[in-house]
Each structure stands twice: as C-alpha cells, then as structure tokens.
C-alpha cells in the first residue's frame with residue numbers, strides 16, 4: 001500500500017537518477033581525500049555557496065556540530081534564536097560536543113532583532129561571563145518561516161562590527177532562496193562565514209549535508225568530522241546523489257511550497273482547524289485545532305488507517321509537510337480525510 005507521508009520532507013525517496021548515479025559513481029577513500037565523487041561534490045558545493053571550501057558530512061546535525069566544534073572553544077558562548085534546530089533539536093549537542101553555552105536575543109520566528117544580538121555580545125574581559133565567539137542564523141527557520149534577506153544583512157553587519165563569525169544553518173537554504181526569489185544562493189550566503197545545507201530533505205538525496213566556509217575552518221571541521229566518526233571511505237556513492245540534489249532538485253521546491261500553501265488554505269476552512277499562516281513560507285503547514293486530548297491522541301492512528309502518515313500534536317501544534325513525493329492530489333485526499341476526522345473522528 002502506498003502511504004501519503006506528511007510527517008516531514010526528510011521522508012523523500014531518492015530519485016531514479018540518483019539511484020543510477022549511485023550505482024555508477026567512481027569512488028576512492030575519503031579519509032585520504034581521494035574519493036573523486038566526494039571531491040567533485042565539495043568543489044561544486046563550495047562554488048555554489050560562494051565559500052573557499054566545503055565538506056561532505058553525513059547529516060545536518062553533523063554539519064552543525066562540526067561548525068560549532070571548529071569555530072568555538074570549550075566555555076565559549078553562541079548567540080542563536082531560542083527555537084533553532086541547534087538550540088532545541090540536537091539533543092544538546094552544542095554542550096556535549098563543543099562545551100559551549102547559548103545566549104538568545106529577541107526574535108520572532110527565527111528573525112533576530114539586530115540590536116538585541118548586539119546586546120548579547122560579550123568579549124572575554126569579564127571573567128564572570130562566557131565570551132560570545134559565534135552567532136548562528138537559521139534560514140529557512142524550523143518554524144516554517146523564512147528570514148528576510150535584509151535581516152540577515154543586518155545581523156551579519158553586527159557580527160562583523162564585533163569580529164564574530166556567523167554560521168548559517170541552511171538545512172533548507174534552497175527553500176528559503178526560492179521564497180525570497182533568489183536564484184543565486186550566494187546572495188544569502190554572503191551574510192555568513194560558514195553555511196550548512198542539507199542534500200536530503202526536499203532535495204531527495206538519501207544521506208548527506210554540506211558544510212562550507214573558509215579553508216582553515218573547513219580543515220578544522222574535517223578533523224571534527226573525523227572525531228565524530230563521520231569520515232567515510234567509499235562515500236562517493238552517497239555524494240553522487242548529493243550532486244544531483246544540488247544540480248537538479250533545487251529548482252522544483254516552489255512546487256512543494258505551492259502545495260503547502262494550498263493545503264494550508266484548505267485546512268483552515270475546516271471547522272476547528274486554524275492554520276498558522278504567518279509561518280507558512282516553505283513546505284510546512286502548522287496548525288492548531290480545538291480538538292480535546294482524546295481526539296488529538298486518536299488523530300495519527302486514524303489518518304494512518306486511511307493511508308496518511310502524520311505526526312501527532314507537539315507543543316499544541318500539528319505539522320504537515322509537502323515534498324517531492326506528495327502531489328496536489330495527495331493534498332486533496334488529505335483535506336477530505338481531515339474534513340471527515342474533524343467532523344466525526
């Protein structure tokens with residue numbers, strides 16, 4: 001049975017072109033840096049992202065962890081919005097692996113107030129206070145919202161004034177670029193010193209992310225990746241799919257955004273369902289319901305019985321995500337089921 005899977009854009013299947021490329025990829029040993037397909041991916045990604053060098057990592061989390069390990073020292077402090085993936089969904093990796101603390105400026109859906117960022121910055125003159133040595137932004141943000149380019153520019157200006165590097169968690173960088181109408185992502189990455197972007201998720205590669213930045217940073221990140229056990233041998237098999245993700249898959253993300261906008265609009269018309277339109281920028285639809293706890297608990301199981309995989313209520317919110325393997329017809333099926341469940345389920 002084919003399920004409609006709206007749990008996340010991480011559930012996308014690799015395309016046939018990816019599977020074919022993986023089967024035929026020339027490979028070497030990446031710990032010796034002689035895997036030709038990984039080398040090709042890293043060179044291509046560095047150029048695409050406008051950075052000196054790039055590193056293929058096994059996941060977005062590993063990319064963020066390598067960035068933090070490479071930019072900071074134990075005891076440092078990182079300024080980031082409180083609801084970033086790094087702050088909330090990486091199992092405290094920042095503390096465990098880098099030994100840093102976090103400080104949060106005022107922000108709305110990931111868009112940080114530049115003056116508040118400035119107020120968070122401390123140097124190492126006061127021994128009572130951990131020095132800030134890194135700022136991170138996340139675009140697109142996990143809330144579903146896209147940060148305006150002007151905000152990225154303003155936060156980066158504050159960072160530069162204070163000689164502090166900026167790391168951009170761009171797990172969904174190309175989604176954000178599509179929403180901002182940017183065809184050359186260097187327009188965004190000019191406002192960060194390092195950037196992580198995922199090849200999986202909406203771009204459909206089965207495994208992998210890229211961390212890009214200055215050469216010396218990427219050298220330190222390569223060591224961090226080794227420490228984390230992320231140095232692959234014939235990893236070119238995975239990089240082959242990553243090359244297709246970057247070359248061929250970024251241009252279609254608008255289709256997912258349009259499906260999400262449609263799904264959101266239609267769900268909002270269902271009595272008891274309120275879509276959070278202020279965060280409906282990319283492929284994610286967040287909504288509240290007026291359902292009681294028992295009905296909320298029945299929801300994922302009922303949808304599954306009817307062929308749709310969804311996550312349950314989390315923090316008072318529900319989320320559905322459109323992606324390559326979800327069509328407009330799948331959205332219509334979901335809307336019909338939701339209408340039935342809301343009325344009778």
Ligand SMILES: Cc1ncc(COP(=O)(O)O)c(C=O)c1O
Pocket residue numbers: 010058059060061062064085086138140141142169171172198200209
């Ligand atoms: C904003 C953001 N950063 C990082 C990650 C981590 O990516 P991965 O699941 O590949 O480790 C995710 C995952 O969904 C994410 O949404």
